[in-house]
Amino acid sequence: QKEVEQNSGPLSVPEGAIASLNCTYSDRVSQSFFWYRQYSGKSPELIMSIYSNGDKEDGRFTAQLNKASQYVSLLIRDSQPSDSATYLCAVTRAAGNKLTFGGGTRVLVKP
Amino acid sequence: GAGVSQTPSNKVTEKGKYVELRCDPISGHTALYWYRQSLGQGPEFLIYFQGTGAADDSGLPNDRFFAVRPEGSVSTLKIQRTERGDSAVYLCASTPQGGRAGTGELFFGEGSRLTVL
Numbered sequence: 001q002k003e004v005e006q007n008s009g010p011l012s013v014p015e016g017a018i019a020s021l022n023c024t025y026s027d028r029v030s031q032s033f034f035w036y037r038q039y040s041g042k043s044p045e046l047i048m049s050i051y052s053n054g055d056k057e058d059g060r061f062t063a064q065l066n067k068a069s070q071y072v073s074l075l076i077r078d079s080q081p082s083d084s085a086t087y088l089c090a091v092t093r094a095a096g097n098k099l100t101f102g103g104g105t106r107v108l109v110k111p
Numbered sequence: 112g113a114g115v116s117q118t119p120s121n122k123v124t125e126k127g128k129y130v131e132l133r134c135d136p137i138s139g140h141t142a143l144y145w146y147r148q149s150l151g152q153g154p155e156f157l158i159y160f161q162g163t164g165a166a167d168d169s170g171l172p173n174d175r176f177f178a179v180r181p182e183g184s185v186s187t188l189k190i191q192r193t194e195r196g197d198s199a200v201y202l203c204a205s206t207p208q209g210g211r212a213g214t215g216e217l218f219f220g221e222g223s224r225l226t227v228l
Contacts, residue, residue, distance in 0.1 A: 008151070043202060043219035044154065088153050098144070098167055099217060101153035 001026055004102035006089050012108045019076040021105045023089030026070065033065055033072045036088040038104065044088055048074060079109045113137065115220035117203050123226045124193055132188040132223045136205030142166075143186050144217060145178055146202040154202055160186060193227045200224050 004025045013019045021035075032051050036044035050056045050063040050072065062075040072091075076083055089102040116135040124130055136143050142161050146154035156170040160180045168178070175193075180186040190197055201224075204217035 004153075006153075043221050044217075045219070046216050049216070098156045098159050098170070100156060101146075103151075103153045 002102070003027060003100050004089055004091055006087075006102035006105045008103055009106040010108045011105055012110060013079050015079060015081060015109055015111050017079055019079045019083065019107055019109070021074040021076075021087050021089075021107070023072045023074075023102055024070055025072070025089075025091045025100075027091065027093065027100075028070065029093050030067075030070075030091040031094050032092045033063070034090040034092075034099070035061075035063060035074045036090060036101075038086045038088055040085070076107070079107075081109050081111055083107060084109045115203055115205055115218055117201075117220035117223050119223055120221065121224045121226075123228065125228050126193060126195060128193050128227075130190045130193055130225060132190075132201050132203075132225070134186045134188070134203030134205075134220060136184065136186070136203070137207075137218055140205035140207050140218070141183065142206045143180060144204045144206075145186070145188050146204065147199045148202055148222070149199045157188070157201075190225075193225075195227045198225055198227045 006023050035048040037047045038044040048061050048063040050065045056063045060077045064073045086104040086106045088104045090099045092099045118133045144159045145157040148154045158168040158178045159166050163183045175191045177189045200222040202222045204219045206217050
């Protein structure tokens with residue numbers, strides 16, 4: 001079992017719709033959770049971080065965390081073609097520890 | 112430049128050769144990470160430095176891989192006797208000390224694409 005699992009996709013959504021991405025993790029000690037966006041041929045960039053159970057909203061992005069279920073998700077509202085990218089889920093145990101990434105979900109937003 | 116700088120951006124080598132990849136982190140960032148990313152996969156952790164010392168090298172796949180950061184700034188990833196399976200993009204990332212360290216806000220370089228023929 002991989003430490004961080006994501007559906008590889010592609011997840012195809014029409015422009016203006018909501019894209020819903022899921023991630024599960026195996027290490028129960030994980031404390032911090034992140035979503036990175038990676039455009040083709042580029043390096044990952046942080047878009048969301050979440051540390052406690054519940055929802056966290058930032059613009060069109062909402063991260064949701066459920067530690068009991070070891071599940072974290074990302075919603076992208078009003079999806080735009082510029083959101084087409086691979087979204088990487090990452091987790092870490094604590095400050096000063098390594099980040100473990102999932103395999104990423106490729107999102108395609110069609111005009 | 113203000114970002115993480117990695118050289119070379121592309122490296123093509125033959126099986127069995129020795130390769131060095133260099134990372135120059137953002138000035139003042141004390142933590143430095145190396146990851147490896149194969150096509151269609153997420154970044155795979157290799158090693159993490161806090162200052163000059165390797166805080167966690169559990170991701171290095173075998174003893175052909177070695178990394179140093181002698182002055183706590185620039186880091187070099189060294190790969191001996193390269194194999195075709197080493198072909199990947201090698202990503203370096205840095206993060207400042209203190210509140211941000213380990214919080215997940217890694218600043219990545221553009222990577223070094225290694226191709227082993």
